[in-house]
Amino acid sequence: MQARGGWNDQEILAYFTRPLRTVNHRLIGEIRTQHRHKAINAANDDALDEFLATWPDVDPSTGLSVRGDELLIKAREAMIAAVHTFNGAGLTFRAELxxxxxxxxxxxLMHAFYRREGVDYRYKKADGTVMQTxxxxxxxxxxxxxxRHAKCPVGKPVVQNLEFLLILRHEIEHRSxxxxxxxxxxxxxxxxxxxxxALKTLFGAQYAIERRLPIALQFVTFGPDQRALLKKARTLPPTIVAMMDAFHAGLSDEEQADPAFAHRVVFIPKLGARASASDEAIEFIKADSAEGEEITKVLLKDVDKRRYTATEVVKAMRDGGFPGFGMRAHTDLWQALDAKAPGKPFGGPGLYAGQWGWFDPWVARVKAHCEESGDRYK
Known part of the structure; x- marks a missing residue:
């Protein structure tokens, strides 16, 4: 453009600066005076004409450059496609897709970040040459x-979430x-x-995708009985169960409860004194607010009860002063009380098919049994 003439430095600047790549006005002048990039030849007339004919080549929804910001545009579009696929009606195997x-x-997204930070994100051999396909x-x-890179911009819970999905993806690729x-x-x-x-933090709130993805409308509601039947009917391959168990075993309770690792949403009917005040179907409440704490109490009590394995129940008794209480005694007790019978409050289906989880009332009942047994388990 400088060689052909017809543009001043300010006009040329407008063609090359954008939100994710700002160009200083001084640089244009330094190129003109050959104080910078002197060794780079000017584009020929055909290349310049093509550049001008396709400018501005931008993504209409974000204003990002289709060429210069290609990685970021692809990242957004891939995640939008992933969510649309999962929410698509009529699909059976949605999680894999x-x-x-x-x-x-x-x-x-990671490549876009490393590229912006000047990190060469190509694999290299021991001698420093770039590896190729x-x-x-x-x-x-x-x-x-x-x-795993030292400059990874996301926190540990996010990394753990993605590591879980990567391991699961390997199962998807190699097994049914x-x-x-x-x-x-x-x-x-x-x-x-x-x-x-991460998209908003690393690149700007204007590139957020929540406005592109509307709330999914539901055709059904789930009562406790329906939920129990669904969980009972769900079956997972043993390889997937083993993979998930092994991954969770390596995380602390706090790490597993972090919403960045696994985000759970609870829907409750929203009522208002006026009809107009009840139109919004979803309301987000901070967990540390008074209302959020009250809802959490209800969830822990009625929706997401703590589940204990038999091993954990036995350990709790031994730690509580009954070292003689073992797995055989636990099995004999629940069988004698028919504790797994439908309608009893002692337990329910575990997190995975084939498992049984014991609730707090059962732990209390076992403790009472130990106390009633005198020195039998001491």
């Missing part, structure tokens, strides 16, 4: 490598997974929220 596409979205293209970091949608939905929800938060 979401996970594969979401991993692509996160990979592009058999076709001769540069090999870029996969998501797992991006998350059956239906896993319900079992991992909290992890998928956290993945979406984490992505949007």
């Amino acid at each position: 979401f996970i594969v596409t979401a991993v692509i979205a996160w990979t592009y 058999p076709e001769g293209a540069d090999k870029y970091w996969e998501l797992g490598f991006c998350l 997974t059956s239906r896993i949608d319900d079992a991992v939905s909290a992890k998928l929800q956290a993945c979406c929220i984490n992505f949007n938060d």
Whole structure:
């Protein structure tokens, strides 16, 4: 443009600066006077004409440059596609499709960040040369490598969430997974929220995607009986159960409860004194507010009861002063009381098919049994 003439430095600047890549006015002058980039030849007339004919080549929804900000645009579009796929009516195996596409979205987002920060995100050999594919293209970091880099911009709970999905993706690629949608939905929800938060934090709130994804309308409501039947009917392949158990075993209770690792949402009817005040179907309440704490108490009591394995119940008794209470005694007790009978408040289906979880009332009942047994278990 400088060689052809017809534009001053200020006009040329307007063609090259954008929100994610600002160009200083001084740089244009330094290029003109050859104080910078002297060794770079001017584009020929055909290249300049093509550039002018396609400018501004921007994404209409964000204003991002289709060429210069390609990684960020792809990241947003991949996550939007993942959510649309999961929410699509009529699909049966939605979680698998979401996970594969979401991993692509996160990979592009990490690449966009490292590129902006000047980090070379290509694999290199010991001698420093860039590794290439058999076709001769540069090999870029996969998501797992991006998350392990020292300059990874997301926190540990987010990394743990993505590591869980990456391990699950390997199971998806190499084995048949059956239906896993319900079992991992909290992890998928956290993945979406984490992505949007990272997008806004790293690149700007104007690129958030929540406005592109409306609230999903529901055709059904779930009562406690329906929920229990759904959980009972759900079956997971043993390989998936083993994978999930192994991953969760490596996390503390606090890490598993972090919403960035698994995000759980509870829907309750919203009532108002006036009809107009009840139109909004969803209201977000801070967990540390008085209303949020009250809701949490209700959830812990009626919706998401703490579940104990038999091993944990036995350990609690031994730690409580009854070292002689063992697994055989526990089995004899629940069988004698028919504690697993429908309608009794002692337990219910565990987190995975084939498991049984004991509730707090059962722990209290076992403790009472130990106390009533004198020195039998001491």
